[in-house]
Amino acid sequence: MGSAAVLLSLENVSKAFGGIVAVQDVSFTVDTGESVGLVGPNGAGKTTLFNCVCGQLRQDAGAITFGGRSLAGLPTFKRARLGIGRTYQKVEVFTDMTVRDHLMVAERARRGEGRLWKDLLNMSAPTSSEVRQVEATLELVGITHLAEVSVNSLGLGLCRLVELARALAAEPKILLADEPSSGLDLHETAEVAAVLRTVQRERGTAVLLVEHDLTMVSDVVDRTVVMDLGKVLADGPFTEVMANPTVRQAYLGQVGTA
């Protein structure tokens, strides 16, 4: 059972928009509890790949399996129920809702609830275990003080933290994080990196991290996949991959400030 540990696997996934090939023949795997970095220049196809995994887009060709099960034809919400969680590059927060409510939505979703009859019988007040879970997640991400704040009044960076907390509250088996540190300062970035390591260690959550902040990537990941122009350029340990001249040229430029 060598493949039992493989959680997410992509085989020759391709996606094109009209004439633009965004993802081409991408294959790699993420093991259970592993954290993998996905880096590449702007427009390399990272977000598109995430969308294919989560079901917001359908790939043109190739297969994606999760926990040994093919994801073909599954809508987004079913994939999420299998344990795929994500954050978004263009923040997707619930306008007009407080941060705590964000987590409450995720918490209920994780328990697969949302039955109208329960609401009608007044059985849907938050239980104490749910409240505790939400508090714990807020604490983990370090936004307890924002719990009652409406997300409308938060800047881009704090919205990212809210998204991260929301994704974690759903307790996914794999977390796809799309540039979680953009808009955060050095300290907060380090905190997010710590959070990702914590969930990986304590909950065994696999992490697939898209990020341009290479310090953070090297902090978090076990392995790095580099993409360019829709294709996988390199796949291996962070330092090894970053030493690769093709990667340096495509991604870091001559200077290479990593």
Place this chain on the structure above:
Amino acid sequence: MEHFFGFAFPGIPYGCSYAIVAVSLVLTYQATGVFNFAFGAQAFASAFVFTLLTQNHGWSGFAAFLVSVVVMGPAVGFAFDRLLFRHIPNSNGTAKLVCSLSLLVGIPSLLPVIFGQQKLDATATIFPFFNPNVVYFTLIGTPINGIYLSTFSVTAVVLVALTALLRYTNLGLQMRGAVESRRLVQLDGVNANGVVALAWVVSSFMAGLAGVLLAPVFGAFTADNFAALTVTAIAAAVCALMRSLPIAAGVAVLIGVATTTLQGYLSPNSIIYSAVVPALPFLVIVGALLFLPGMRALESSRDPLATIDPPPPPTAAGARAPKMDRIVRTSWWVLLAVFFASMLTWIPVTWESVFNYGMALSTVLLSVTLITGMAGQLSLCQGTFAGISAFTAAQMANHLGLNMLLGGLFGAALAAVVAVVLALLSLRLRGLGLALMTLAAALLFDSTFFSAVSITAGVEGVSLQSKWLGTSAFFNFDGHALFLLGISVLAVCVFVVLLVRKGTVGRNLAAMRGSETAVAGLGINLSRQRIMVFALSGAIAGLGGVLVTIQQQLASPSDWNYQYSLVFVVLVVTTSVSTVEGAIQAGIGFAVIQQLLTYIPSRFGGPSLTIVLFAFGALTYAAHPEGVLEYQKRRSTLYFEKLFFRQNEGKPSDVSTTGAHG
């Protein structure tokens, strides 16, 4: 073949008229971001004034044209922008739709209030170059007169001019930019407010022009003709995905031609002639919404700088200091008790029935609160749901002898089923798409179910017989049974809506308004949640419909046509769409105002003025999306708190604590 052209050609003038309106609708949408449901109404208003001036006041056509089109059109557009649409944030699609709907409802009702009831016929024509009565040449056996030439040439000119404006001028580019984000376009140095105001001026001028040009094409001069014109134009605009002017024009002409061709070939007695042909535009709308994926993405682009807007203010109830809260709550209960006691004792029968009607209406309106207030979607067929239930109950009582109350439950269930079917059909539609779909459904039911004599007994409707309510003496109409029935159903429905809002489904719906992508990404089945809410809302509307029927002792199709569905939305939005009190205040308020208006001169009386009042009330939605009553409540609460408690601490004033870390 000649036969065919003989049937097809007469459709061209109609098609061209549809095309002018369709093209202008698309232009308005592209240049202002508003789907202007009121376009037909604006056209009607200009045509009305034009005809009034030429026929009743003996003005020359040219002078009347100047006043009704060149002056009035742009002025109206300017006013719309200044007073209304400018205040709506780019990202608030619902508010834009509601405002244009309330104009659609308000304008035709306003005209008779201003000018009195007028009998006009639209013979006066100002077709510029061609005489409508002269046959210029014959084409494949069809005489081509001035009407053909002028509608066709005007359409062509309009199409070319507007396409050029939108696609190839800097102004058009700025307009499209401003529609997406007024803030962002300002950063490029564009006077966004000015550009959008200009777009409204152009659009309203087009409306005036279309009205005056098209009135003669249709012969009879009625608001209904213009409504039908708008519906057809909407169909064409939707087929063009609200984007392409030439496609909109092309489809419009096709619809015109198809209509006359079908009418030509079919015998006037056939079912297709009487049912399908009039329904053609709705069928086109439904088809386009179902099969064109572009309509789904329509409302999705958002203002990237919307985050600059501060969070909405808390509701009056949420913002009250605890002490104030207790006082307010207590006084509401006292008021309710007094009302209850008064209804059972001293209130005269006329007013008792006014309140009963108000409560029955409130129940229907609660269904709007559920869909629009909580799910953030506009459903324009709540009246239809109510009507379906009302007629089901009435006919079951009539034919099966079933007690009307029991039948009401069946009716509500049927309404829920229809709502579910509709929800299934429109699973992927949002915002404008859903509003159009529900509107088309309402129109479809108007022209089929509600106009079937076997169901609704024609325009007079089915009048209630007392035996339908059972033999119990309890239900004689002089007693208080109706009141007790009405208030308990209302209470149950209020309770249901409150529970849903407080519960998981309510929270999920609120989340969906923010981001559907993220909701789905958390593993929530969007479709199921929507279907459930639609079903519930259909059932509540159905119960309300039965109550209204029992109270009015009549189930008439004209009480439930699409216009009433629009009015319902407008009513609720005026008071407050996000609270249950809003629906109750709207329902009772409507009934009371209508009764009060019977005491003033008849020209102002009738439903017309009530609707105008509410329609223009709804316009305050632009400035106060929480509803004008809600807004006033919050203001007065704050005022009284200051007055009585002199405490203002704990109010949101300093955000640095919220944003700061630690």
Place this chain on the structure above:
Amino acid sequence: MTSPGTSTFEGGDVLSLENVCAAYGPYRALFDVSFRVPAGGIVALVGSNGAGKSTVARTVTGLVTATSGRIVFSGHDVTTMPAFRIARLGMAHVVEGRGVFSSLTVEENLTLAFRQRAGRKLLAGNLERAYTAFPILGERRRQMAGNLSGGQQRLLSLAKVLVVPPHVLVADELSLGLAPVVVDTVYEGLREINRNGTALIVVEQQVSRVLQLAGWAVVLDRGAVAYEGEPAGAGEAVEAIMSQREEAASSHI
């Protein structure tokens, strides 16, 4: 002007804020913020999340109206001026996050900006220069800007201002979402337009990097200026605020 403006002498200020307060509705966000931008200078605006950097940027460019205080931009009092007039005076603002018209094509996005800023005659030339400087935009000129990747959208909004430089450029979260290789290009571009006379206010999370670029630094904390001076001292100021926070947080619990 060889070294970018380190001086704060009166006559040379292209932009100055005096005791500016700003609020979002009832939520107050800035408290008596004052600083100056010398003509042709580069000011780094740093501070933790929620400190009010974006609010300063928005107030300066007119997206948020100051509730009190005074903002003077090249001799005009712009405190209550609408954003488009400020823009016409030569101010440009690259907003935080997405800042393009997603329903317009790439070319239309650029045209909209260039027509206003440089006039119609220079349009073709400017477009050409933008496409040479950023080839990816040239390849995608007919594509809807909303369909670009996040980084490409940022690049598009930067291209608008780098190709036709304004008098003052306010760049919010400059390197947000950009790959390292592109960040280098963008910094190079900024230096270049600065050499040609554009004054810059740069908000950036990569503090050390922007402090290298800037001649003057302003550190914000909870809506107020916590430090203003040479960039060299700014790093320390930021650290001080951070450790203060940490202490407060730990004593709180």
